[in-house]
Amino acid sequence: MFARNLSKLSRALVCAFSLTVLCTMFSSTASAQTWDKRTLVTFSGPVEIPGAGAQVLPAGTYVFRLLDSQSNRNIVQIFNQDESHLYATILAIPNYRLQATDKTVMTFAERAAGDPQAIRAWFYPGDNSGQEFVYPKKRAVELAKITNQPVLYIPDDVASNIVAPVKTASEPPVIALKEVPLKAVRPTGEDVAIAEVIVPPPVQTAANLPKTASNLPLLALVGFLCLSVAVSLRALCAR
Numbered sequence: 001m002f003a004r005n006l007s008k009l010s011r012a013l014v015c016a017f018s019l020t021v022l023c024t025m026f027s028s029t030a031s032a033q034t035w036d037k038r039t040l041v042t043f044s045g046p047v048e049i050p051g052a053g054a055q056v057l058p059a060g061t062y063v064f065r066l067l068d069s070q071s072n073r074n075i076v077q078i079f080n081q082d083e084s085h086l087y088a089t090i091l092a093i094p095n096y097r098l099q100a101t102d103k104t105v106m107t108f109a110e111r112a113a114g115d116p117q118a119i120r121a122w123f124y125p126g127d128n129s130g131q132e133f134v135y136p137k138k139r140a141v142e143l144a145k146i147t148n149q150p151v152l153y154i155p156d157d158v159a160s161n162i163v164a165p166v167k168t169a170s171e172p173p174v175i176a177l178k179e180v181p182l183k184a185v186r187p188t189g190e191d192v193a194i195a196e197v198i199v200p201p202p203v204q205t206a207a208n209l210p211k212t213a214s215n216l217p218l219l220a221l222v223g224f225l226c227l228s229v230a231v232s233l234r235a236l237c238a239r
Contacts, residue, residue: 037064037127038063038064041104043060045117047105049133050133050159050162053159055162057078062078067166067169073177076089076090076092077089086165087163089164090162091180093132093152094129094132096128098130100127100129104124105119111146111147112146118143120132120133121133132152135151135154136153136154137185140153140185141185141189144186145187148187150184152182152184153182153185154181158177
């Protein structure tokens with residue numbers, strides 16, 4: 001009798017362990033779906049993005065997603081809709097000063113006559129701060145004068161890394177973007193410290209992390225499975 005109960009208990013424990021592993025896999029999958037903040041963006045007209053020289057995307061649908069997010073520098077990639085072509089790998093800085101709008105992508109308010117609107121920032125749905133894009137210096141100086149506001153820039157000789165065909169965050173073009181000196185330029189053409197332009201998002205702690213509804217179904221499933229395992233183990237031990 002004892003051996004039979006022990007065998008049942010062993011099977012129940014194996015089942016419980018399997019369920020725990022399964023729940024962990026679900027949790028990992030859910031995280032993988034959101035860490036890169038993949039977003040479909042549709043433009044009704046041409047838009048300018050940072051690049052080596054003027055890089056303009058025609059009207060259409062594109063995929064924005066994070067390749068890498070480290071401290072105060074994020075790497076954003078822009079693809080065509082089916083992600084078969086990479087247009088740019090862009091350095092972006094989280095800026096809490098930017099005000100979220102009803103649009104995923106925010107452009108500069110002003111532009112030269114006849115020019116396409118230039119992308120200023122990308123807001124992932126639900127984020128309070130925007131990823132402010134960094135332009136090569138020559139174009140940043142022009143945009144600062146047109147928009148009458150400071151624009152972030154990197155040296156022009158690093159701009160070729162923006163259009164490099166990269167797939168991982170460890171490739172040289174991405175490392176170059178993450179390590180390049182970063183500044184901002186005023187409409188007058190003078191440099192300004194980025195601390196005067198960028199306000200970093202507040203540091204997240206366990207007490208103030210935002211709660212989202214996306215994890216609730218998974219938590220409910222985990223709770224139900226754990227309860228079922230506990231009931232099964234209790235019934236077996238009682239026999």
